[in-house]
Amino acid sequence: xxxxxxxxxxxxxxxxxxxxxxxxxxxxxxxxxxxxxxxxxxxxxxxxxxxxxxxxxxxxxxxxxxxxxxxxxxxxxxxxxxxxxxxxxxxxxxxxxxxxxxxxxxxxxxxxxxxxxxxxxxxxxxxxxxxxxxxxxxxxxxxxxxxxxxxxxxxxxxxxxxxxxxxxxxxxxxxxxxxxxxxxxxxxxxxxxxxxxxxxxxxxxxxxxxxxxxxxxxxxxxxxxxxxxxxxxxxxxxxxxxxxxxxxxxxxxxxxxxxxxxxxxxxxxxxxxxxxxxxxxxxxxxxxxxxxxxxxxxxxxxxxx
Amino acid sequence: xxxxxxxxxxxxxxxxxxxxxxxxxxxxxxxxxxxxxxxxxxxxxxxxxxxxxxxxxxxxxxxxxxxxxxxxxxxxxxxxxxxxxxxxxxxxxxxxxxxxxxxxxxxxxxxxxxxxxxxxxxxxxxxxxxxxxxxxxxxxxxxxxxxxxxxxxxxxxxxxxxxxxxxxxxxxxxxxxxxxxxxxxxxxxxxxxxxxxxxxxxxxxxxxxxxxxxxxxxxxxxxxxxxxxxxxxxxxxxxxxxxxxxxxxxxxxxxxxxxxxxxxxxxxxxxxxxxxxxxxxxxxxxxxxxxxxxxxxxxxxxxxxxxxxxxxxxxxxxxxxxxxxxxxxxxxxxxxxxxxxxxxxxxxxxxxxxxxxxxxxxxxxx
Numbered sequence: 001x002x003x004x005x006x007x008x009x010x011x012x013x014x015x016x017x018x019x020x021x022x023x024x025x026x027x028x029x030x031x032x033x034x035x036x037x038x039x040x041x042x043x044x045x046x047x048x049x050x051x052x053x054x055x056x057x058x059x060x061x062x063x064x065x066x067x068x069x070x071x072x073x074x075x076x077x078x079x080x081x082x083x084x085x086x087x088x089x090x091x092x093x094x095x096x097x098x099x100x101x102x103x104x105x106x107x108x109x110x111x112x113x114x115x116x117x118x119x120x121x122x123x124x125x126x127x128x129x130x131x132x133x134x135x136x137x138x139x140x141x142x143x144x145x146x147x148x149x150x151x152x153x154x155x156x157x158x159x160x161x162x163x164x165x166x167x168x169x170x171x172x173x174x175x176x177x178x179x180x181x182x183x184x185x186x187x188x189x190x191x192x193x194x195x196x197x198x199x200x201x202x203x204x205x206x207x208x209x210x211x212x213x214x215x216x217x218x219x220x221x222x223x224x225x226x227x228x229x230x231x232x233x234x235x236x237x238x239x240x241x242x243x244x245x246x247x248x249x250x251x252x253x254x255x256x257x258x259x260x261x262x263x264x265x266x267x268x269x270x271x272x273x274x275x276x277x278x279x280x281x282x283x284x285x286x287x288x289x290x291x292x293x294x295x296x297x298x299x300x301x302x303x304x305x
Numbered sequence: 306x307x308x309x310x311x312x313x314x315x316x317x318x319x320x321x322x323x324x325x326x327x328x329x330x331x332x333x334x335x336x337x338x339x340x341x342x343x344x345x346x347x348x349x350x351x352x353x354x355x356x357x358x359x360x361x362x363x364x365x366x367x368x369x370x371x372x373x374x375x376x377x378x379x380x381x382x383x384x385x386x387x388x389x390x391x392x393x394x395x396x397x398x399x400x401x402x403x404x405x406x407x408x409x410x411x412x413x414x415x416x417x418x419x420x421x422x423x424x425x426x427x428x429x430x431x432x433x434x435x436x437x438x439x440x441x442x443x444x445x446x447x448x449x450x451x452x453x454x455x456x457x458x459x460x461x462x463x464x465x466x467x468x469x470x471x472x473x474x475x476x477x478x479x480x481x482x483x484x485x486x487x488x489x490x491x492x493x494x495x496x497x498x499x500x501x502x503x504x505x506x507x508x509x510x511x512x513x514x515x516x517x518x519x520x521x522x523x524x525x526x527x528x529x530x531x532x533x534x535x536x537x538x539x540x541x542x543x544x545x546x547x548x549x550x551x552x553x554x555x556x557x558x559x560x561x562x563x564x565x566x567x568x569x570x571x572x573x574x575x576x577x578x579x580x581x582x583x584x585x586x587x588x589x590x591x592x593x594x595x596x597x598x599x600x601x602x603x604x605x606x607x608x609x610x611x612x613x614x615x616x617x618x619x620x621x622x623x624x625x626x627x628x629x630x631x632x633x634x635x636x637x638x639x640x641x642x643x644x645x646x647x648x649x650x651x652x653x654x655x656x657x658x659x660x661x662x663x664x665x666x667x668x669x670x671x
Contacts, residue, residue: 079565120568127566130559133423134613144556148568152552155330155616193559200567 030055030235031204032108033076036085038068045071048085049263051254053204053237055090058223058230060246060270061239063256064283068263069239070128072256073206076237077125078111087111089122089204089235120148124202126193128209132181138192139177142167145199160199167198171225187218194225205229207238211245223249247274247298257282274298280305333617336610340624347628348403351635352395356642359387367391401528402634402648403627404536405593410607410626411540411547412582413600414619418554419575420487426601427586430486430579431493433595435463436587437521438497440594441504444517452520453535453591459497460587467493468579523596523649525634532592539588540623543581548623550578551616558613596649598656599626599633605663 031053038046046068053059061069075082088108111119124145132141145167146160156164168174171191176184181192190210197205207226211219219242227249230236240246246253253273255265266278276287279300290299349368353359367383369375371392375382383391412427420429428434439459443452471489505517525532553574556564565571603626604618611617630648633655637648 074562077566079562116565116570117568120566123566125562125566127559127562130563132558132560133421134558135608136558136613140555140612140614141558144558144563144567147552147556150552153549155552 030057030090031076031237032086032088032090033072034086034088036072036075036087037083038071038075038080039083046075046082047263049256051237051264051267053235054252055235056230056233057251058226058236058238058249059252059254060250061237061254061256062243062246063265064258067256067258069256070208073125073127073208073237073239076111076204077123077206078114078116078119079125081112117148120200122202123204123206124197124200125206126197126208126210128212130193131189135180135182137177138168138173138179138181138184139164141181141192142195142199145196148200163201164195164199167195168192170198171195172221186213187215190214190218190222194222198229202234204235204237207236209239209241211240211242219245243274243279243302244300246270247300248292248295255279255282271298274300333611336617336621337624340621340628344403344624344628344631347631348399351631352391352399354635354639355390355395357387357390359390363387364391368396397530397533398525398528398634399631401525401532401536401592402630404533404540405525405589405596406599406603406630406633407623407627408536408540408544408585408589409596409600409630410603410622411544411619412586414604414607414615414622415547415550415554415578415582416600417604418557418615419578421557421560422487423605424601425487426597427582427589428494428595428597428600430467430490430583431463431497432460432583432586433590433597434494434497434501435466436460436590437595438463438501438504440520441501441517444513444520445504445508456591456594457587460590461583463493463497464583464587519647520594521649522647523594523652524637524645524647525593526638526645526647528592536589536592539585543585543588544623547578547581547585548619550574551614551619554615554619594647594649596630596652598649598652598660599630602652602656602659602663603629606659609663609666 033049033051035048035050036046037044037048049068049072051061051072061072063069071080074080076087088110090108109122111123114122139161142164143156143160146156146163150157150160165174165177168177171194173188173191173195176188176192181189184192194210205226210222210226214222223245226236226238230251238250240250247270250270252268253270254267255273255278256263257265265282266273275289279285279287283302284305286303286305288301288303290301291297292299349361349364352364353361363383366380367388368391369378369380370383370388409427413425416425416427416429417423419425422429436456436459439455439457439462440452442459443449443455448455467486467490470492471486501521505514519526553569556567556569561571564574604622607618607622607625611621630652633651634648637646637651640646640651
């Protein structure tokens with residue numbers, strides 16, 4: 001890969017001094033959304049939700065439709081402002097120590113109070129089905145990820161081009177660089193969006209249904225990339241529909257449910273969260289958990305109740 | 306659409322350069338230089354075209370003398386008649402056409418990007434209908450002197466009404482959405498158009514019909530140096546401001562959410578740019594009436610040539626819009642000479658087929 005600093009930052013691996021890397025409920029490490037509240041038109045969508053995502057791991061955000069998974073991601077990404085609550089990130093090892101450590105003592109940064117552009121250099125968000133009708137090329141689409149890294153009056157620099165190409169190579173889409181985004185298949189487009197997020201060189205990657213509409217091979221490729229990024233120290237929080245895919249690829253899981261007090265039914269390592277006792281009441285199904293004969297990971301099958 | 310298998314994705318093909326949409330810095334400079342040269346040449350040529358039988362060198366002669374370069378170049382004073390035709394009649398008209406074309410084109414690009422609606426144009430929020438209503442009122446009353454003021458007031462009132470309507474209906478539902486703003490603009494447009502029709506139907510007589518109709522279709526026939534000052538001044542200040550927002554507009558490529566995730570203050574940018582577009586359009590409309598299709602077609606045509614990146618699209622649209630409207634106006638005053646057409650008829654007559662062609666090409670491509 002390239003020697004460019006941001007790219008190096010992407011690949012530098014975990015930089016925070018995390019005391020308990022496997023703990024699911026730590027509020028001291030990684031990304032933490034605390035008591036987040038959001039309502040629209042008088043309807044409470046998120047009610048005092050606590051969600052944490054440990055650094056260097058993939059956390060699956062699960063739950064039936066309409067439980068506010070997407071909303072929560074949008075709030076964490078700073079696209080929308082929550083009505084209340086706190087979103088913070090631990091382990092500020094960024095080379096530009098602009099933000100002073102919060103009042104809580106530890107080096108936790110308040111993502112909601114962070115200036116927009118700095119937040120966009122910290123958190124990348126891949127939304128669901130982002131599309132365009134404009135004739136933009138794949139490379140230009142990925143270069144958008146460099147927007148928060150440069151002056152809005154300046155065009156993309158040589159470095160930006162190098163980083164964008166590296167990001168495309170990373171997702172296996174360098175060959176598409178000159179294609180127009182509108183001509184891509186769903187799987188190819190998803191890779192381009194991932195590359196755009198990578199070009200942002202984020203410490204936190206938020207994914208909203210990253211495997212939606214993808215065929216099985218594309219789903220696995222996406223999740224493999226996500227796991228690689230996590231291993232390199234990126235904190236990943238992904239809203240997922242497919243519980244089996246979550247069981248196969250996530251380290252941690254958070255299950256949201258409508259009406260549950262605090263919204264969060266269970267949180268922790270997938271093996272502890274994706275069990276019939278949690279899933280059955282939330283989804284109204286009967287779950288059987290098997291073991292994958294080769295990977296040893298849980299495989300979930302469902303029946304109607 | 307089917308998903309390509311990703312197993313072979315790691316093997317990367319060598320990239321083919323020069324595909325549509327990618328424009329290197331060098332090629333952008335070539336485009337900018339070429340369109341600027343075309344614009345300047347068009348000024349001289351279109352001023353020369355007409356019944357007086359002037360040549361481009363006569364025009365250059367007058368312009369050089371008027372700019373005080375006569376002594377420097379060692380040329381004598383130009384013919385008085387040529388001077389009058391070039392400097393008093395045609396130059397203000399051609400320059401106004403250029404400024405209006407440039408302004409409408411850049412406003413069109415910004416509106417299409419902000420609303421993510423390929424059918425958007427500078428008049429989308431009811432600006433032209435409001436201006437037309439204001440103009441029709443004063444024309445019927447015979448107060449032609451205050452026409453530009455009335456048109457500007459009308460367009461501003463229409464904009465304020467549109468935005469008030471959009472934000473009132475958007476309260477509690479996620480704020481002001483582009484779709485809601487466009488619909489509110491449509492409502493205000495229709496209302497203002499109905500009011501204009503009523504004014505004409507109720508009280509216009511004789512020549513006023515023709516006068517109002519000509520204004521409704523858009524025309525730069527009556528342009529003076531004051532028109533040049535208003536339109537060119539607005540374009541230089543507000544148009545240049547809009548043309549510098551390339552990176553911000555690029556960030557809207559995949560919508561508001563992705564723009565916000567890239568660190569763009571979406572609401573502030575949208576309101577700020579809408580306001581600038583409205584002011585600029587109001588200033589243009591006050592001088593030329595509502596010339597259609599320039600703000601709609603030019604952005605699409607230029608996008609087809611240089612791709613969708615706004616840093617190239619915005620300045621090139623301005624330059625091409627200026628040249629386009631100069632030539633359209635020249636056609637308007639020469640095709641049926643000595644009768645003149647409102648330039649709006651010409652832009653529509655060229656614009657509609659071009660638009661159909663673009664749609665057809667777009668369908669063939671996707």
